[in-house]
Amino acid sequence: MKGGRKMKFARVIVGMNNPETDRVFDYRIPEKFEDIAIQGMRVIVPFGKKNTKTEGYILSLSNVSEISQEKLKDLLEILDEGKPIFTPAMLRLAEWMKDKYFCTLNQCLQAIMPSGIRTKSVWYASLTDRKDIPKCGKMEQTVLDALADMGGAAELTEMEKIFGRGCKSILQQLQKKNIISLKQRLLRSDFKIEKRFFSINFNATLLENAMKKAQQDKRLQGQKMLFDLLLEKGECSMEEIKGKGINDSPVKTLLAKGMIQERREEKKRAVFSLDDYEKTSPFHPTSQQANALAVIEKQLIIPVKKPILLHGITGSGKTEIYMQSIAKVLAMGKQAVVLVPEISLTPQMMERFISRFGAAVSITHSRLSAGERLDQWKKAREGEVSVIIGPRSALFMPFSNLGMIIVDEVHENSYISDITPKYDAREAAKKLAEDTGAVLIMGSATPDLVTYHKATMREYLLLELTERTGGGFLPQMHIVDMRKELEEGNRSSFSRVLQQEIAKNLEKGEQTMLFLNRRGFATFVSCRSCGHVMRCRDCNISYTYHAKENALMCHYCGKTVENPKTCPVCGSKYIRYFGTGTQKIEDEARRLFPKAKILRMDLDTTSGKGSHNRILEAFRHGQADILVGTQMIAKGHDFPNVSLVGIMAADTSLNTGSFYASENTFQLITQAGGRAGRVNDTGRVYVQTYQPKHYAITHAAKQDYKGFYGEEILLRYMMGYPPFGAFFSVLVSGQNAQETVLASEGLGRLFQEGNQDGNFFVMGPVAAVLSKFRGEFRQRILIQGKEEEALAQFVVRIVEKAKKNTKKEIYFNLTPNPMNIV
DSSP states (O other), X not given: OOSSOOOOEEEEEESOXXXXXXXXXXXXXXXXXXXXXXXXXXXEEEETTTTEEEEEEEEEEESOOSSOGGGOEEOOEEOXXXXXXXXXXXXXXXXXXXXXXXXXXXXXXXXXXXXXXXXXXXXXXXXXXXXXXXXXXXXXXXXXXXXXXXXXXXXXXXXXXXXXXXXXXXXXXXXXXXXXXXXXXXXXXXXXXXXXXXXXXXXXXXXXXXXXXXXXXXXXXXXXXXXXXXXXXXXEEHHHHHHTTOOHHHHHHHHHTTSEEEEEEEOOOOXXXXXXXOOOOOOOOOHHXXXXXXXXXXXXXXXXXXXXXXXXXXXXXXXXXXXXXXXXXXXXXXXXXXXXXXXXXXXXXXXXXXXXXGGGEEEOXXXXXXXXXXXXXXXXXXXXXXXXXXXXXXGGOOOSSEEXXXXXXXXXXXXXXXXXXXXXXXXXXXXXXXXHTOEEEEEESSOOHHHHHHHHTTSSEEEXXXXXXXXXXXXXXXXXXXXXXHHTTOOSSSOHHHHHHHHHHHHHTOEEEEEOSOOSSBSEEEETTTOOBOBOTTTOOBOEEETTTTEEEOTTTOOEEEOOSSOTTTOOSOEEEESOOHHHHHHHHHHHOTTSOEEEESTTTSOSTTHHHHHHHHHHTTSOSEEEESXXXXXXXXXXXXXXXXXXXXXXXXXXXXXXXXXXXXXXXXXXXXXXXXXXXXXXXXXXXXXXXXXXXXXHHTTOHHHHHHHHHHHXXXXXXXXXXXXXEEEEEESSHHHHHHHHHHXXXXXHHHTTTOOSEEEEEEEEEEEEETTEEEEEEEEEESOHHHHHHXXXXXXXXXXXXXXXXOEEEEEESOSOOO
């Protein structure tokens, strides 16, 4: 520990996902580490009876330990060049996430730390050189023969692929007989790019002789050139050396002899070039923007802050408020995080921020390489950047003096992680802002009802922007009754009026966006003879047909299979495609408008690195007349030449079986419609629906958020839905269908027995909508209650009781207020 009293013990949590090891272990700090061991470091420790080398994380240091000295073990290694990977604020956030989302502390730390750097432990089995091999059992001999066939050594995982997990015990028996050895190897990646520099080592005793020899011996021409270059320049990079026609050989030779010395400099990857962006200046704010900025500036300087909800209609200049607020934060010497809900929004947001703040900005998201992401993380830690933009994981950047967190499009569900820990980045942002004293700004044209309700109850500050900047107008919204279209003989996915409006746009040279919240070509594929639906065997969910690949894909696990020519059940050739996807809309648009240039943007067309940006930039620069897409195109984008938006099937999100369905539908229609007419008053939006009288659709068509809120909040109050109540989901899963059902039924009985006073409403167990996923069977129990904390305590108590009488192969996954119940 640099400065102050040296600590003797490190309190470490090991990087294992086993709940039984998710606790703190004390380790001695060896003398060689006393001056450098600090909180938040990543270390290697011996763990367990066999002292297996295991990655761990220092949570704190202490001068005392309750464990007896003889039982304590030493830290073995400090990683990451002695720099911590967790700030104190991130460790506190991990502790909070553990309690909030019912997972292990290790799982939370794994979510927070940079991806890809975790140490991998690989075990190898290898034959010893023992000559007098004792008698072995049949299975032991089979394993030995296989090991010999594999060259005498193999990874344990390779052996398990052949013989199953039981082979580990066989290998351990063979190790006891000294026939084989089992050794652990630690693998880690630092993703470093280092620049190498060379200079003459003037302290080398034989330097003068080496230089003379190089001058006289023609065979050492390369060494002579290298000496001459370094004498002239002092120090040269490897690139400069090779640029002078000098290859690696003289460098290696003189380095090995100590005649020259090497210095390495880490080179962090850049994810953009400043040359690609023009500098911009702050816009003069409107009166509404100025009022909002004044409130935010006051929040920056007061000690006790309130979260801010910035409720602004589409095109009202929320991003400009973000940037002018961040400028004040940077002037205070602090940093800011800007969260965006989709990777597709990041390039546009990045362009605006880089043009304003230059090299102070960076970006992170999953489409960058692991090395690129790690380098942006390091830039944040080392103060090389002050603003980070990205999806929910950007929240975990290791800034030392965080001043502001912005959550753009705060209503978006993509802020909730669908893998453990199933954290909500909005809740985590609020907690982090409270802990660090940062200002939290949440922006949206269509805030989720829970957030807006908190603002109306004055838990949050509410700032409203009701006018578009630059004289823009909200588009004219039209509801198209698709029932009438069908009655009048139009079986196309395009209503007649939408076809006419697209044709007008093409004539005028204006752009059109077509929005459908479903990718692929058809929803499902079935046999018309026997009715069999093609389903994924691992997930028991219908495949989606993709025309371009002529293949079926499971949109849950990603499995792809060939499109069958005949029914696998009855052998019929009559295979039919049902439903409509983005690919089908694209194909139909090409048929209706053969001269139009059409782009499609969904998960299938944006899987490659930079693909989001290429599609968006092509459309922004007029290289396409029509953009077809999923919710990726529905919000946040500003395309000046888009004057028409077609919402192809507004009912899709109404029929999801979730009580959030109406809210999600209102948001999607409003956000998608907001892409039209952002510069002039010619914007038109056509909402195609089979439920034209539904209040979510009628209010969205009027862009009337408060009218929708009034109806929806009353329904929530009557039903006890959030924000007037809470839900808890317990997912029971296992590889054996019968055991999973029995375990869920037993859990259901315990819930009913523990709910004698009737404070909670227990639903289930029933098969989950996604009843089989990646080979595991799933049962779902939903519990509803008035108070979230009391509900959580009840659920946890009952689940812990159930675990005591349940096989280890059965898993319980707890999720508070789930957004879906798949």
